Amino acid sequence: MHSRDPDAIVVGAGPNGLTAAAYLARAGLSVLVLEAEQEPGGAVRTREVTLPGFRHDLGAAFFPFGQTSPALLPLDLPGAGLVWRHAPIDSAHPAPDGTCASIARDVEATARSLGEDDGPTWRRIAGWHARTRERMLDALLSTPPALGAMLRFGPLNLLRLAQVVLSSGRGFATRTFRTEAARRVVPGLALHTDVGPEDPCGAIVGFMLTLLASSGGFAVPEGGAGAITRALLRRVEEGGGGVRCGARVEQILVREGRAVAVRLAGGEEISARRAIVADLAAPTLYLRLLDAGVVPARIQRAMRRFRQGFGTFKMDWALDGPVPWSHEDAARAAVVHAGDSLDDLAAFTRQVRAGALPDHPYLVIGQQSLVDPTRAPAGRHTLWAYSRVPSSIDGGWAASRERFADRVEARLEELAPGFRRRILARAIWSPDDLEAMDANLLGGDLGGGSADIRHQLFFRPVFPYFRYRTPVRGLYLGSSYAHPGAGVHGACGRNAALAVLEDEG
Ligand SMILES: Cc1cc2nc3c(=O)[nH]c(=O)nc-3n(C[C@H](O)[C@H](O)[C@H](O)COP(=O)(O)OP(=O)(O)OC[C@H]3O[C@@H](n4cnc5c(N)ncnc54)[C@H](O)[C@@H]3O)c2cc1C
Numbered sequence: 001m002h003s004r005d006p007d008a009i010v011v012g013a014g015p016n017g018l019t020a021a022a023y024l025a026r027a028g029l030s031v032l033v034l035e036a037e038q039e040p041g042g043a044v045r046t047r048e049v050t051l052p053g054f055r056h057d058l059g060a061a062f063f064p065f066g067q068t069s070p071a072l073l074p075l076d077l078p079g080a081g082l083v084w085r086h087a088p089i090d091s092a093h094p095a096p097d098g099t100c101a102s103i104a105r106d107v108e109a110t111a112r113s114l115g116e117d118d119g120p121t122w123r124r125i126a127g128w129h130a131r132t133r134e135r136m137l138d139a140l141l142s143t144p145p146a147l148g149a150m151l152r153f154g155p156l157n158l159l160r161l162a163q164v165v166l167s168s169g170r171g172f173a174t175r176t177f178r179t180e181a182a183r184r185v186v187p188g189l190a191l192h193t194d195v196g197p198e199d200p201c202g203a204i205v206g207f208m209l210t211l212l213a214s215s216g217g218f219a220v221p222e223g224g225a226g227a228i229t230r231a232l233l234r235r236v237e238e239g240g241g242g243v244r245c246g247a248r249v250e251q252i253l254v255r256e257g258r259a260v261a262v263r264l265a266g267g268e269e270i271s272a273r274r275a276i277v278a279d280l281a282a283p284t285l286y287l288r289l290l291d292a293g294v295v296p297a298r299i300q301r302a303m304r305r306f307r308q309g310f311g312t313f314k315m316d317w318a319l320d321g322p323v324p325w326s327h328e329d330a331a332r333a334a335v336v337h338a339g340d341s342l343d344d345l346a347a348f349t350r351q352v353r354a355g356a357l358p359d360h361p362y363l364v365i366g367q368q369s370l371v372d373p374t375r376a377p378a379g380r381h382t383l384w385a386y387s388r389v390p391s392s393i394d395g396g397w398a399a400s401r402e403r404f405a406d407r408v409e410a411r412l413e414e415l416a417p418g419f420r421r422r423i424l425a426r427a428i429w430s431p432d433d434l435e436a437m438d439a440n441l442l443g444g445d446l447g448g449g450s451a452d453i454r455h456q457l458f459f460r461p462v463f464p465y466f467r468y469r470t471p472v473r474g475l476y477l478g479s480s481y482a483h484p485g486a487g488v489h490g491a492c493g494r495n496a497a498l499a500v501l502e503d504e505g
Pocket of ligand 1: 492
């Protein structure tokens with residue numbers, strides 16, 4: 001150990017790794033972030049991948065937590081140069097029958113979109129959310145069991161949430177809303193993860209995303225998602241921390257039960273004086289980076305059986321104009337969801353679970369350039385979309401990627417006739433491509449493991465290591481594989497940093 005060695009090493013410069021580093025640096029620790037790729041950001045990066053002048057978000061693109069997460073707010077990212085932009089509508093859910101349910105930050109705009117049948121119900125839900133949002137996010141994003149935050153949220157509010165938690169997406173939607181258009185919203189948003197409409201206790205994921213779309217909104221960072229990474233980096237560097245790219249950690253070295261150093265590809269060893277925070281996939285950490293002798297057999301077994309979420313198939317387009325949506329709401333929305341009905345979403349989920357290529361893909365479609373003109377040359381547009389797919393398919397993804405990309409475009413064409421004529425270029429990211437871009441996206445899973453209720457809270461990523469600590473002293477897990485999971489909220493990283501600071505006095 002040298003006096004030059006950092007107090008803390010963070011492995012991985014995704015948003016959670018950078019948030020952990022920023023908190024540790026602010027607390028006065030010297031911090032070194034080691035990142036395998038040539039640039040920081042993990043799944044939060046922006047690059048020209050189709051044509052010059054078209055800037056595409058490689059992974060995450062819409063940030064409901066950006067202006068609401070209690071982990072990010074103290075870092076004041078706008079003060080570090082981040083500018084948020086919003087579309088008039090946050091989430092549009094059109095169908096070929098001409099109906100469209102839309103969620104906006106404006107409660108009355110949403111109520112109008114849901115009509116006389118469901119508008120009054122929405123006003124009640126939105127009113128409750130407005131009264132409880134901050135306390136709810138605090139409870140949701142804090143280190144479990146977060147008893148203090150739960151108490152502040154209040155027993156009646158917990159009871160109300162428990163009713164949602166106990167429902168499937170279909171059960172909640174049919175009980176709460178009258179029209180098919182409104183009913184497809186919550187289960188449609190749940191499929192950002194691997195939770196289908198019929199899954200027991202599946203409603204909560206889509207419900208939370210619906211609430212967040214209506215309050216934080218599906219916000220778009222000016223200049224691209226990479227602007228979030230730049231702002232986080234600035235906070236790390238202001239605290240005296242640094243990031244070294246092209247530094248893939250291949251081993252975490254443990255002496256006398258304590259994590260003391262990392263070994264990089266190429267053999268270099270770097271010691272950490274006080275802690276190592278892993279912004280890594282839990283199975284990678286426990287099965288590959290740690291010596292089997294320091295990981296209890298039970299944890300190894302759990303990691304071998306670890307349930308990843310669905311794979312992701314992502315596309316980017318350069319367009320010579322906006323998407324010609326049939327429904328006007330979709331033309332004003334940051335995000336559009338393609339999923340015609342509860343039955344359509346359920347059939348899609350069954351096909352993915354059966355390992356088949358979905359024949360009518362559910363899509364999350366992002367229109368960043370509608371609100372951020374820096375993304376494309378004047379008059380032109382970018383488009384971003386993903387579907388959930390099996391991580392691997394018969395014959396491999398290389399053989400099917402173009403065919404499935406055509407299917408995605410056909411799906412868009414149903415909702416926006418003439419869409420294909422606007423395409424100047426396209427880029428395709430199969431699950432394999434996504435994992436090659438960011439090693440945490442195992443099998444193209446964007447969620448840090450399944451979002452199923454059995455993998456949440458005390459079971460994320462494995463009991464009893466749900467409080468960011470691991471069986472190895474001085475080693476912490478601060479990635480989306482820890483509670484509360486996927487999304488750019490920084491909570492996994494912040495909570496891991498707080499565990500370090502607590503242990504280090
Ligand atoms: C296609 C896609 C779309 C998404 N859309 C959204 C969205 O719109 N909104 C949203 O909030 N979230 C979205 N997400 C999810 C969000 O991006 C993730 O939840 C978030 O990035 C997780 O952050 P993280 O820091 O835990 O991990 P990551 O962002 O995955 O970062 C992990 C970092 O660790 C590095 N690393 C891995 N192994 C090593 C190693 N051995 N040594 C050194 N470094 C290593 C990786 O290179 C990477 O930089 C999306 C994700 C994807 C893939």
